[in-house]
Amino acid sequence: MLAKPADCKDCNVVFVSFDALQAAHVGSLGYSRNVTPTIDAVARQGYSFSEARSVASWTVPASMSWFTGVYPSEHRMTNKYAIYNAQLKQPARLRELAPQLTTLAEVMKQNGYATGGFTGNAGVSGGFGYEQGFDEYFYEKQRFGSFDQSVPKALEWLKEHQDEKFFLFLHGYDCHGQATPEGGYDYRYVDKDYDGRFIGSVQEQEILREEGLANGHVTLRDADVHFWRAIYDEKIARADEKFRKFLAAFDALGLTDKTIFVLTSDHGTEFYEHRRFDHGFTLYDEQIHVPLIIKLPGKAGGRVIDERISSIDVMPTILDLAGIKLSEKVRMQLRGRSLVAEMEGQSAPRNLFSETDYREYTFKRAIITPDGWKLVHTLETKTSELYHLPSDSAEAKNRVETEPERARELEQMLFDFFRSIGHDLRHKSWEIGLNPVYNSGSSAESVGEKGA
Numbered sequence: 145m146l147a148k149p150a151d152c153k154d155c156n157v158v159f160v161s162f163d164a165l166q167a168a169h170v171g172s173l174g175y176s177r178n179v180t181p182t183i184d185a186v187a188r189q190g191y192s193f194s195e196a197r198s199v200a201s202w203t204v205p206a207s208m209s210w211f212t213g214v215y216p217s218e219h220r221m222t223n224k225y226a227i228y229n230a231q232l233k234q235p236a237r238l239r240e241l242a243p244q245l246t247t248l249a250e251v252m253k254q255n256g257y258a259t260g261g262f263t264g265n266a267g268v269s270g271g272f273g274y275e276q277g278f279d280e281y282f283y284e285k286q287r288f289g290s291f292d293q294s295v296p297k298a299l300e301w302l303k304e305h306q307d308e309k310f311f312l313f314l315h316g317y318d319c320h321g322q323a324t325p326e327g328g329y330d331y332r333y334v335d336k337d338y339d340g341r342f343i344g345s346v347q348e349q350e351i352l353r354e355e356g357l358a359n360g361h362v363t364l365r366d367a368d369v370h371f372w373r374a375i376y377d378e379k380i381a382r383a384d385e386k387f388r389k390f391l392a393a394f395d396a397l398g399l400t401d402k403t404i405f406v407l408t409s410d411h412g413t414e415f416y417e418h419r420r421f422d423h424g425f426t427l428y429d430e431q432i433h434v435p436l437i438i439k440l441p442g443k444a445g446g447r448v449i450d451e452r453i454s455s456i457d458v459m460p461t462i463l464d465l466a467g468i469k470l471s472e473k474v475r476m477q478l479r480g481r482s483l484v485a486e487m488e489g490q491s492a493p494r495n496l497f498s499e500t501d502y503r504e505y506t507f508k509r510a511i512i513t514p515d516g517w518k519l520v521h522t523l524e525t526k527t528s529e530l531y532h533l534p535s536d537s538a539e540a541k542n543r544v545e546t547e548p549e550r551a552r553e554l555e556q557m558l559f560d561f562f563r564s565i566g567h568d569l570r571h572k573s574w575e576i577g578l579n580p581v582y583n584s585g586s587s588a589e590s591v592g593e594k595g596a
Contacts, residue, residue: 152440153467154309156403157252158394159210159458161315162383163203163264164423166412167196167433169380172448177333179381182388183437186407188446190439191487195452197512198411201431201500202424203267204581206410206455208238211247211274213459213478215499217567219245221272222501223579238273246474248459249277252311255468260305262298263315264289266322267410267581278313288323291316291386299393306397314390318383321349321413321422325382332381333374338367344375349421356420357505369416376415404465405439406458417538424502424581427510427520428539432498438487440465449486452512454496456480479565497561504577509569511558519554523574528555 162183167173171180172187173194200206204224205216212219220226220241227234238245249259258279265283268274275281280301284293291314298314317323329344342348356362364372394400413423417430424431434455457480463470464482485492493514501507507523516533530543530551544551562569 152404152465155441155466156310156312156399157257157406157462157466158312158314158403159406159462160387160408161207161210161263161268161313162319162380162387162407162409162435163267163315163317164320164411164413165380165383165409165435166376166415166430167194167409167435168412168430169377170435172437172446173435177377179333179377180384182384182391183407183435186391186405186439187437187448189442190405190437190446192446192448193436193438193453193483193486194448194450196408196434196436196455197429197452197496197498198409198432198434198455199498201411201427201498202502203410204236204272205500207268208273209456210410210458211249211276212238212242212245213248213456213474213480214242214245215456215479215497215565216501217499217562218242218479218565222499223503224267224272224581225579228504228577228579236272238276245477247273247276248462249311249313251277251463251468251470251474252466253277253279255466256309257466258305258308258310259312260298260301260310261313261315262294262301263313264291264294264317264323266317268315288317288320290318290323290326291383291390292326295386295390299390302394302397302399306399316383316386318386319376319379319409319413321353322346323379325379329375329378331374331378333377334371335367335374338371341365341368342371344372353420353422356422357425361419362416362421363419364416372421373415376413401441403441404462405437406462407435407437407439408455408458409434410455424500425506427498427500427508429533429537432510438465438483447487449483451486451491451493452496452514452516453483453486454480457483495557495561497558501579503581504579506576507574509558509562511554511561513554517550517554519551519558521555521558523569523572524576530554 172184198206199209208221216222226236253259261278261281263283266287269283282297412431414430460478461483496512498510510520512518518531520529531539
């Protein structure tokens with residue numbers, strides 16, 4: 145028997161983000177290559193949501209929705225800069241953009257939890273607002289830091305707080321395109337006869353990303369695509385092994401049987417599925433379909449839940465599992481719902497919503513219905529794409545022309561939803577601009593680094 149959610153009041157909570165981990169590369173979700181044995185083992189002991197979708201397709205907006213329980217349009221952390229133009233470059237900060245919001249860490253702290261966050265900087269660095277409510281919030285000076293940095297710091301903190309109930313956020317960029325394993329790759333999954341056109345460097349990845357953004361696509365051979373996916377798998381396998389060591393050290397502290405684990409990713413990433421690289425610029429499933437695994441105290445067999453759910457549900461689920469009574473202010477703030485009902489075998493299908501204003505390069509909104517119809521609307525061009533995920537999981541066949549009525553109906557539902565949360569999409573000018581995130585090309589410095 146699985147542990148019951150109701151048995152978890154006052155348990156510790158460990159919330160882990162494997163940044164940029166695409167659901168399609170997780171073994172417990174059907175991937176054939178054995179690159180996630182530790183994650184899969186946790187899934188076998190808990191609840192695995194096979195159809196989880198993120199509210200956004202890159203780190204800043206997606207992660208902030210975990211910590212606020214509202215959509216990016218509402219917390220307004222949609223890019224690294226709130227304003228970026230020739231006259232003014234104003235970093236995005238939650239306290240300035242949405243001061244009315246209470247964060248997950250703040251609620252946990254108010255309810256007696258020691259709170260520690262240990263991350264890889266960049267899109268989850270301090271200064272943006274992620275640190276609100278944390279007693280200690282670490283972000284590695286190196287951009288795109290890995291579990292190599294965050295795990296040791298987290299374990300140090302745990303040893304100091306093991307006799308208290310605690311909320312721990314652990315994050316690493318190990319799977320991300322802008323991260324390279326310490327010591328370099330060993331190319332364990334690369335085809336032996338690959339001719340070496342690419343070596344897997346962050347510079348190559350960045351060039352491919354920018355080329356795809358500029359031209360709408362890149363052109364690669366099948367061998368190159370296989371190479372990049374092999375490199376990605378090596379990164380995932382290395383991250384999984386680091387997480388295994390963290391779990392072993394955590395268990396040695398005697399904390400496992402009184403701790404809730406929540407494992408997920410902020411977003412996926414594209415490897416040429418739609419002829420581009422990286423993430424943020426579309427809302428196709430390779431960028432928003434993410435793993436979500438919840439393990440409760442105990443070591444019973446796992447359960448897979450196939451109902452479509454959203455990352456907007458993470459905050460209310462953690463609070464519910466921990467038995468925290470919500471204030472009226474926080475209850476009214478939350479847009480998602482606790483997944484405890486699904487964990488107990490109930491079903492309540494609903495529409496899911498995602499969005500991206502990535503770098504002001506594009507402005508997209510998406511809706512996925514319980515029966516798997518997905519509409520993606522691009523606001524700057526006023527165009528839509530319609531896909532039927534059960535029969536077209538690759539989102540290769542746009543059905544807007546063959547299903548115009550359905551497309552119009554979903555578009556109306558999409559616009560009605562955003563209007564209901566205070567964002568009338570039809571009454572705003574969606575002009576392409578510049579809002580940097582990286583170092584080169586159209587990018588700029590990381591605004592959230594220490595001292596910034």
